[in-house]
Amino acid sequence: MSGYFILAILVLAFIVIFQIAKASEYVSVLKGEEQTFQQNNRINAFLFLVFLVLGLAGAYWCNELFYDRTLLGTPAASEHGEKIDFMMWITLAITGLVFLLTQILLFWFAYKYQYTEKRQAFYYPHNNKLEFLWTAVPAIFLSVLVGFGLYYWFGMTKDAPKDAQIVEITGKQFNWMVRYPGKDGVLGRKNYRLTDASNGNALGVDWEDASSHDDIEATEMHLVVGKTVKLVINAQDVIHDVGLPHFRMKMDAVPGIPTTIWFTPKYTTEEMKKITGNKDFVYEISCDQMCGSGHYSMKGIIVVETQDEYNRWLAEKKPQYLTVKEAAAPAAPAADTTARPIAQAIN
Amino acid sequence: MSETTIQGQQVATVLHGHDDHHGHDHHHEESFISKYVFSMDHKMIAKQFLITGMIWAIIGGLFSVLFRIQLGYPDATFPILEDIFGKWAQGGKISPDFYYALVTMHGTILVFFVLTAGLSGTFANFLIPLQIGARDMASPMLNMLSYWFFFGASIVMFASLFVQTGPASGGWTIYPPLSALGQASEGSKIGMDLWLVSMALFIVSSLLGGLNYISTILNMRTKGMSMTRLPLTIWAIFFTAVLGVLSFPVLLSGAILLLFDRNLGTSFYLSDIVVKGEILPNEGGSAILFQHLFWFLGHPEVYIILLPAMGMVSEVLSINSRKPIFGYMAMVVSLFAIATLAFLVWAHHMFVTGLNPFLGAFFVLLTLLIAIPSAIKVFNWLTTLWKGNLRFTPAMLFAVGFVSLFISGGLTGIFLGNSTLDIHLHDTYFVVAHFHIVMGVASFFGMFAGVYHWFPKMYGRYMNNTLAYIHFWVTLAGAYLIFWPMHYQGFAGMPRRYYDFSNWESFKHFGDLNQFISTVSMIVFAAQLLMVFNFFYSIFKGRKVTSENPWGANTLEWTTPVNPGHGNWPGDIPEVHRWAYDYGKDGKDFIAQTEPVGEHESKH
Ligand code: HEM
Numbered sequence: 014m015s016g017y018f019i020l021a022i023l024v025l026a027f028i029v030i031f032q033i034a035k036a037s038e039y040v041s042v043l044k045g046e047e048q049t050f051q052q053n054n055r056i057n058a059f060l061f062l063v064f065l066v067l068g069l070a071g072a073y074w075c076n077e078l079f080y081d082r083t084l085l086g087t088p089a090a091s092e093h094g095e096k097i098d099f100m101m102w103i104t105l106a107i108t109g110l111v112f113l114l115t116q117i118l119l120f121w122f123a124y125k126y127q128y129t130e131k132r133q134a135f136y137y138p139h140n141n142k143l144e145f146l147w148t149a150v151p152a153i154f155l156s157v158l159v160g161f162g163l164y165y166w167f168g169m170t171k172d173a174p175k176d177a178q179i180v181e182i183t184g185k186q187f188n189w190m191v192r193y194p195g196k197d198g199v200l201g202r203k204n205y206r207l208t209d210a211s212n213g214n215a216l217g218v219d220w221e222d223a224s225s226h227d228d229i230e231a232t233e234m235h236l237v238v239g240k241t242v243k244l245v246i247n248a249q250d251v252i253h254d255v256g257l258p259h260f261r262m263k264m265d266a267v268p269g270i271p272t273t274i275w276f277t278p279k280y281t282t283e284e285m286k287k288i289t290g291n292k293d294f295v296y297e298i299s300c301d302q303m304c305g306s307g308h309y310s311m312k313g314i315i316v317v318e319t320q321d322e323y324n325r326w327l328a329e330k331k332p333q334y335l336t337v338k339e340a341a342a343p344a345a346p347a348a349d350t351t352a353r354p355i356a357q358a359i360n
Numbered sequence: 361m362s363e364t365t366i367q368g369q370q371v372a373t374v375l376h377g378h379d380d381h382h383g384h385d386h387h388h389e390e391s392f393i394s395k396y397v398f399s400m401d402h403k404m405i406a407k408q409f410l411i412t413g414m415i416w417a418i419i420g421g422l423f424s425v426l427f428r429i430q431l432g433y434p435d436a437t438f439p440i441l442e443d444i445f446g447k448w449a450q451g452g453k454i455s456p457d458f459y460y461a462l463v464t465m466h467g468t469i470l471v472f473f474v475l476t477a478g479l480s481g482t483f484a485n486f487l488i489p490l491q492i493g494a495r496d497m498a499s500p501m502l503n504m505l506s507y508w509f510f511f512g513a514s515i516v517m518f519a520s521l522f523v524q525t526g527p528a529s530g531g532w533t534i535y536p537p538l539s540a541l542g543q544a545s546e547g548s549k550i551g552m553d554l555w556l557v558s559m560a561l562f563i564v565s566s567l568l569g570g571l572n573y574i575s576t577i578l579n580m581r582t583k584g585m586s587m588t589r590l591p592l593t594i595w596a597i598f599f600t601a602v603l604g605v606l607s608f609p610v611l612l613s614g615a616i617l618l619l620f621d622r623n624l625g626t627s628f629y630l631s632d633i634v635v636k637g638e639i640l641p642n643e644g645g646s647a648i649l650f651q652h653l654f655w656f657l658g659h660p661e662v663y664i665i666l667l668p669a670m671g672m673v674s675e676v677l678s679i680n681s682r683k684p685i686f687g688y689m690a691m692v693v694s695l696f697a698i699a700t701l702a703f704l705v706w707a708h709h710m711f712v713t714g715l716n717p718f719l720g721a722f723f724v725l726l727t728l729l730i731a732i733p734s735a736i737k738v739f740n741w742l743t744t745l746w747k748g749n750l751r752f753t754p755a756m757l758f759a760v761g762f763v764s765l766f767i768s769g770g771l772t773g774i775f776l777g778n779s780t781l782d783i784h785l786h787d788t789y790f791v792v793a794h795f796h797i798v799m800g801v802a803s804f805f806g807m808f809a810g811v812y813h814w815f816p817k818m819y820g821r822y823m824n825n826t827l828a829y830i831h832f833w834v835t836l837a838g839a840y841l842i843f844w845p846m847h848y849q850g851f852a853g854m855p856r857r858y859y860d861f862s863n864w865e866s867f868k869h870f871g872d873l874n875q876f877i878s879t880v881s882m883i884v885f886a887a888q889l890l891m892v893f894n895f896f897y898s899i900f901k902g903r904k905v906t907s908e909n910p911w912g913a914n915t916l917e918w919t920t921p922v923n924p925g926h927g928n929w930p931g932d933i934p935e936v937h938r939w940a941y942d943y944g945k946d947g948k949d950f951i952a953q954t955e956p957v958g959e960h961e962s963k964h
């Protein structure tokens with residue numbers, strides 16, 4: 014009901030505005046076109062000035078309101094992220110200056126050079142020196158930005174350090190699956206045709222490959238603080254994206270084409286709770302590529318912790334291969350006895 | 361005087377085909393069908409594009425209001441929505457599938473149907489013959505077909521809104537595999553096929569139009585109208601048409617391959633896929649290939665949308681500053697630079713797809729290069745205003761607003777074009793803010809400037825000024841209120857294309873802002889309806905234009921009668937003696953292009 018009520022009010026408001034507009038047209042005919050034009054011109058020129066002042070004040074206020082809710086004030090949780098933040102500030106400073114300069118000139122000119130009968134516009138068709146000036150100056154600033162940008166870009170996209178821990182993350186509609194290589198440090202081979210979620214092989218691991226036998230699967234990702242991690246990123250059905258806002262990292266997950274990123278977490282989840290002052294803080298993985306109707310709910314969790322905590326967590330995990338074998342042969346108690354030592358061994 | 365006549369005759373011989381046609385029109389009363397429906401008069405075709413575009417704009421805008429309801433009030437229910445949309449809004453709440461369908465259609469409609477067809481189609485058709493001094497387009501027949509293909513595309517897209525599984529819903533960029541697999545999403549069923557068919561028709565329309573614009577501009581300029589005397593509107597439209605002709609076919613090929621993958625079992629974009637537990641046989645395709653094909657059009661497309669607006673803004677700013685546009689040649693060269701670079705930056709949309717980082721570096725460089733011609737344009741516009749004598753007609757207001765928006769949105773492009781920053785900002789609300797300001801709203805401002813400025817030429821009447829002022833100020837303020845705070849959401853890493861943020865510890869603290877944005881967007885939408893109303897009301901009831909040249913402008917369209925017939929000039933086509941921007945020269949308010957250069961005139 015309220016919907017129709019709002020519609021009715023809207024229609025009413027329309028009619029009122031329209032009547033005023035029509036009346037103002039008659040008035041202008043009575044007053045004379047020239048005079049109406051001058052009056053309107055003064056009003057609009059003044060409004061441009063008002064807009065400039067209110068706009069700048071509004072931008073300031075907006076910053077007051079929302080700055081704390083962005084990540085600009087929160088330290089980046091990875092070393093890459095710190096570089097990205099630093100660049101962000103350089104870029105903000107440069108573009109901010111240009112923004113202020115040009116917007117102020119624009120609206121100030123609009124106000125200052127509003128029509129008066131007294132002035133004759135200045136015939137000024139071109140000036141090559143000026144053109145050169147505003148080709149060269151932006152070019153210089155942009156070179157600086159490109160220089161910084163590419164320096165960092167190559168630093169972040171080069172191969173991960175050799176000692177990086179490898180973790181695989183696979184997206185599917187609409188959740189994330191995580192796999193650790195186990196003690197051998199090698200992820201077992203996969204073949205998507207072997208995918209069989211109901212039989213414990215949601216990732217399509219090829220059990221024929223012995224290096225898969227100690228691989229551990231999880232739904233949450235645990236990382237060790239200060240230890241570089243290399244993510245191997247996959248998708249099963251459509252394109253997803255591993256979005257890590259606190260680490261300032263992001264990479265698409267593309268079916269058939271594995272991608273990678275690497276970074277070094279700087280703060281544990283607990284430390285971030287203190288830094289952000291939010292006791293519910295968690296590192297979230299957001300899917301950043303439209304992947305279907307559940308896209309907005311495709312969340313993963315990363316827990317960053319100390320080496321000890323991590324070891325304890327891992328100790329409780331059993332390689333997926335063993336779980337599958339057990340399920341296939343429930344009557345074989347032997348499998349159970351082997352499971353423990355292996356799980357412990359891979360720490 | 362006799363000289364002009366002779367030259368007029370020469371022009372007439374060159375264009376004899378059209379002149380015959382023109383003469384013919386005078387002897388027969390045109391039927392309703394040939395005058396208003398299957399018209400070959402470029403002015404009527406322009407109006408057809410404009411009005412179709414306006415209808416689409418209302419639909420596309422309404423969709424955004426609907427999905428903003430969801431974002432602003434995620435917990436509320438509105439029974440009226442269920443009354444209207446049935447299962448799509450069960451319990452008065454927009455469903456995720458519906459939300460994504462709305463977002464996708466909003467983007468598709470506004471990018472292609474409104475800001476491409478509605479904008480280029482309208483003003484290229486309307487202004488090219490009038491401003492270069494031609495009686496019609498090179499091929500009025502193809503021109504008419506161009507509109508009717510667009511109409512066909514519109515019908516198919518509109519029909520897709522009503523199929524049972526809904527229209528396409530994978531985003532306007534329709535990335536496969538999502539768009540290729542019916543199992544993956546409701547919108548990837550028949551709705552997606554219709555989307556592709558509609559776009560194929562659309563591309564045909566756009567090619568027919570574009571080729572026509574190019575050949576008309578190159579071949580049919582009146583005597584004296586050298587390329588360097590063309591108004592900037594025409595230059596902008598020219599480069600727009602070139603961009604379209606070179607890039608749309610690539611999208612067509614991408615779309616056709618997608619149709620094959622969908623319906624014929626090919627694997628261009630598909631490989632190693634398990635969807636909802638089903639193992640697909642496709643191997644060897646690349647999902648990323650589609651993105652290359654898409655953005656090879658997609659990036660030029662954003663300039664296809666923007667350049668005509670830039671051209672019209674240049675024209676309107678100059679006329680209403682009563683000053684020549686500053687740096688005409690620099691303006692042309694920067695248009696050219698933008699148009700060229702537009703083809704070389706497409707992969708800046710793909711920095712985080714796993715693109716080779718070395719390749720990415722080139723795209724960073726080329727992308728930031730575009731900022732240079734953009735900066736040149738901004739400073740030239742500012743200098744055009746400097747020491748002018750500014751008349752704030754509604755068109756002028758929108759032109760000034762355009763410059764402000766182009767600055768704001770262009771600067772954020774510098775963030776996104778730098779791949780290092782794009783890692784963090786990609787696919788967040790920062791991108792939404794960037795492209796809405798620089799492309800969406802700015803181009804709309806250019807279009808509004810064009811409509812308010814040339815309405816008197818289209819219909820022989822003025823639009824209501826008071827309504828136009830309200831329209832302008834609400835839209836300018838609203839655009840900033842809506843999109844400025846979105847940068848902050850982007851800095852928080854908040855992803856775009858999310859239906860609901862309330863389950864996210866990292867993003868849920870923007871509820872009040874989302875509500876604010878949604879409310880403003882409804883007000884802004886209402887202001888657009890005001891403009892539409894003003895438009896249609898003024899066609900019939902607007903104040904009549906009494907002089908041929910109401911704005912005191914130099915260009916040729918203002919030498920035609922108030923209501924020009926098919927053929928535009930009743931007598932000979934006028935000859936051109938100078939560029940289009942002699943405003944305020946030698947103490948004269950303006951000197952029309954048709955005026956011969958006087959003996960004592962100063963050089964510039
Ligand atoms: C200084 C000039 C510009 C630069 C450096 C620039 C850069 C970029 C970059 C790098 C992106 C991709 C961001 C991402 O997805 O992470 C982007 C997105 C976009 N830009 Fe720009 N841009 C500029 C100007 C423009 C202009 C003039 C327009 C339109 C007329 C425009 C329209 C768009 C659109 C529509 C998107 C979003 C596409 C999508 O993902 O849906 N940009 N821009």
Ligand SMILES: [Cu+2]
Pocket residue numbers: 252253254300301302303304305307308309311
């Ligand atoms: Cu997703």
Ligand SMILES: [Cu+2]
Pocket residue numbers: 658659662705706708709
């Ligand atoms: Cu682009």
